[in-house]
Amino acid sequence: MFISVVIPTYNRKPILEKCLKALEKQEFNDDIIRNYEVVLVDDGSTDGTLEWLEKNKEKFTHVSCFSQNHLGPAAARNLGVTKANGDIIIFIDSDLVVTETFLQCHADALIKGEKKLGSDRLFTYGAVINTCNFDDPTSEPYKITDFSAAYFATGNVAIARKWLEKAGLFDTRFQLYGWEDLELGVRLKQLDLKLIKCPEAVGYHWHPPFNLGQIPNLIDKEIQRGRMGVLFYEKHPTFEVRLMIQMTLLHRILWGILSLGGILNERTLAPILQWLINQGKPQLALEIARIFLNWYNVQGVYSAYRDMVKN
Template structure:
């Protein structure tokens, strides 16, 4: 392998428990090259900064930087700015990497120029032992560029323009950068041996308001995505098509199947240890919220700023 220095860039916001697992997994790499772990704390209030400042011996590769809460895009750009490595590996702060992950990324990138690697991600809600989950079909991703587990040369990231700071809420900043990389002729290298386990808490009814808010944010950011790249492909990605509107409108009976009407069956499944099935059912109204939000946000933006292409219902 080449001997470039690697910089692992991790934005984090109020995720201390899983962040510690993430960082320990990065200290446990069998990587022969020099690397650093850049943690950008995006204004956490859960003691993240204090913990890392008092546990420096436990995380010798970690370099901590702080900024006010401005979202993942700006945090990642900040991480790249302060990184000293030639290769940037983006890792989410709720991802636990297997020991050979960095080595797998490096081997896949060796000899490549306009390319980036995309490691395999397995979703899990097992906090105590996240790496115990098997890979399933629901873990398959068709995303061209996603920041959970991907590596790219720093100079190419900078030349592409980095993450767009207009994406201040949840969603699409990585795929939007992916559109620019694709237009530049980049090749994606799937890297299944660069394995990471993405932890998320088991679905509960207490999570519903937060999930609804996330979907509304995703819709609003989707409208920004489409304004920047007004193509049919982007419309399909953000679900701003008549097909998605009809599908989720039909499945939710125009919003009649929502967090209130479905609460009894969702709680029934949760009580019987079927939180994943409950979440899949909840996606009926979660997707409906997202579709409504993207259309509302695009309509509002169109009223204030003319665009070259108008949306159709």
């Protein structure tokens, strides 16, 4: 098989370097993988990503780079697929650092899954471990908070190109944060594709340690995710999607109670969050912050839904 690793990126130059270096160090133990390439799509970065890559292109012999205006990851991934040469597409994000056997593990799982199912209607989903360790991201252990029940998420997934094309690629109307990959997943599920878990294909998702300065951006993302969630529901008006985007009475009650109707918010919880950060527990602080972040998300969903109904 010929594998194309498609990566959208936007202003992530420091961690992107680690991402691309890891992909240059891939090790293979058989002839399943005929060749591979890394298709990087710059989504209008302003941090010098393209200039840096041009100066260092001799270090990244497998990388082909393309660019577009800032249109979002859905459009970037679509461009990457159209430029890719592989029959197998692996999607990862540009803040993911993989192990040396990453591609081999996905390839093995695809072959094994096809034999087990007696069909090639499948894709493999690798493990994603979240880490704040920039210097040594792959040293992070797996945590219960790293578990994901998503059917199709582009942080670490391998799929035959033909199924992406048959499903219609990503919907580029998803220009804000969230849901473009899970929406494509609904269409892939309608084609009867099976999810094969591949925990051996590990990717370490780096993000900076949580601090209070990140909160406005996190709130904005949750509101964006709410708006895109309603677009998701507009395309697939099912109860399953309502559960996914938190557009149910249960979610309104749950996060309403946990946030005390919004009383526990970024202002009232700030002292506790800062104390936890000072104690060296930024991840715990972030989990507590999710109380009001999810409340903002639910509010955003229903606000966007009212706008949709009105229009």
